[in-house]
Amino acid sequence: MCPWAWGSEPVFRRLRAASAGRVRWRRAYAVLFDDEVEDPAPDPTAETAWYAGYVEEISTHTGAPRAALLTRVAASSWPSSLVAVAAELQGSDVAEGVLRRLRETVFVLGDPADTLDRAVAATRGVPGLDTDRLRSDAVSAASRERVERDRAEARRPVAEVRSVRCDSPHPGSARETPDGGFRYALPTLLVRTPSDRRAIPGWRPYEAYAAAFEELRPGLLEASATLSPAQALEHHRSLTEPERRLLAPGVWPPPGAVPVDGPNGPLWLHPDEASGRLDSSFRPPAGP
Numbered sequence: 207m208c209p210w211a212w213g214s215e216p217v218f219r220r221l222r223a224a225s226a227g228r229v230r231w232r233r234a235y236a237v238l239f240d241d242e243v244e245d246p247a248p249d250p251t252a253e254t255a256w257y258a259g260y261v262e263e264i265s266t267h268t269g270a271p272r273a274a275l276l277t278r279v280a281a282s283s284w285p286s287s288l289v290a291v292a293a294e295l296q297g298s299d300v301a302e303g304v305l306r307r308l309r310e311t312v313f314v315l316g317d318p319a320d321t322l323d324r325a326v327a328a329t330r331g332v333p334g335l336d337t338d339r340l341r342s343d344a345v346s347a348a349s350r351e352r353v354e355r356d357r358a359e360a361r362r363p364v365a366e367v368r369s370v371r372c373d374s375p376h377p378g379s380a381r382e383t384p385d386g387g388f389r390y391a392l393p394t395l396l397v398r399t400p401s402d403r404r405a406i407p408g409w410r411p412y413e414a415y416a417a418a419f420e421e422l423r424p425g426l427l428e429a430s431a432t433l434s435p436a437q438a439l440e441h442h443r444s445l446t447e448p449e450r451r452l453l454a455p456g457v458w459p460p461p462g463a464v465p466v467d468g469p470n471g472p473l474w475l476h477p478d479e480a481s482g483r484l485d486s487s488f489r490p491p492a493g494p
Contacts, residue, residue: 207238207280208392209261210376210409212313213268216449217412218393219442223453224431225419233305235290235353236360236392239320241282243384253279261313267375267409269448271468273316280318285344286311287353289325292343296335303332304340306444314466314473331482333443361389364396367407378408397422412452436460443479447471 222231247253258276265272286308293304307328311319319325326341343349363380367390370379380388394407397418404418419427432438438454439445450458459465464480465472475483 207283207286207312207318209264209270209313210268211393212309213264213270214393214409216446216452217415219449220412220431220452221415224427228426234356234359235287236389237283237287237353237357238392239280239283241284247279250278265470269471271314271446271473272470273314274469276316278318280312280320282320284353285322285325286319288344288349289329289340291352292340292349295343296339300332300334303443304329304335307332310444314468361387363388363390364405366405367394370407374409376409399423439463439474439476443476445474450474
């Protein structure tokens with residue numbers, strides 16, 4: 207649910223493609239909106255207006271889509287985090303599709319998946335997904351324990367991110383928490399080998415991440431990890447403008463691509479993805 211993390215997806219998708227089969231990726235869900243320790247906003251309408259402006263400002267840096275109308279600030283990150291980790295039990299492709307749907311509820315639909323029902327509903331139609339199993343796994347003790355571990359890990363930032371100096375609009379220094387501790391800024395990527403590590407926090411270009419990989423394991427990244435436009439849309443099923451430019455250079459759009467227009471550019475859907483979404487839950491609310 208972090209707009210900086212949403213805007214970083216083009217780079218992370220390219221990194222995953224360039225390192226496929228040579229690294230192990232693990233996400234940790236930091237629980238950005240923590241209803242268990244934070245009090246509700248005294249004026250939800252004012253908070254929503256402020257947050258919509260905040261997301262809009264970030265999108266001027268990232269180019270990522272934003273919703274024409276944000277209905278509310280997410281009440282909690284717990285439901286979507288639980289659903290995301292539960293989806294991992296059904297395989298990496300399913301997990302990627304589920305996580306993408308959850309992100310789009312905030313940044314495309316403007317209707318955050320901040321309850322279990324909303325989170326599960328947002329995932330219907332993800333190829334290969336067993337929705338009944340997803341719901342069951344999301345409310346299990348194992349999923350709860352996993353997100354609790356992730357949340358705790360996010361609140362033990364490594365020393366090198368406690369103070370960060372760079373010219374990024376989001377350098378990524380660790381954030382103070384209400385209890386006086388710290389958590390990682392989102393996103394933060396930790397690249398580890400058995401003997402060393404690099405921390406890359408905040409909003410960074412692809413080259414910054416690639417340099418960290420190169421320092422730790424020269425030659426690890428595949429230099430050419432792009433797909434044709436048609437292949438990229440077939441593989442990812444949903445592409446933002448920054449993603450399609452970074453991941454799929456070439457003549458755009460490919461045949462059948464369906465644009466979902468937004469205030470700062472379209473989201474592109476594979477035709478099979480669009481056919482099951484535009485007639486049901488995937489209908490962005492109209493702007494003012």
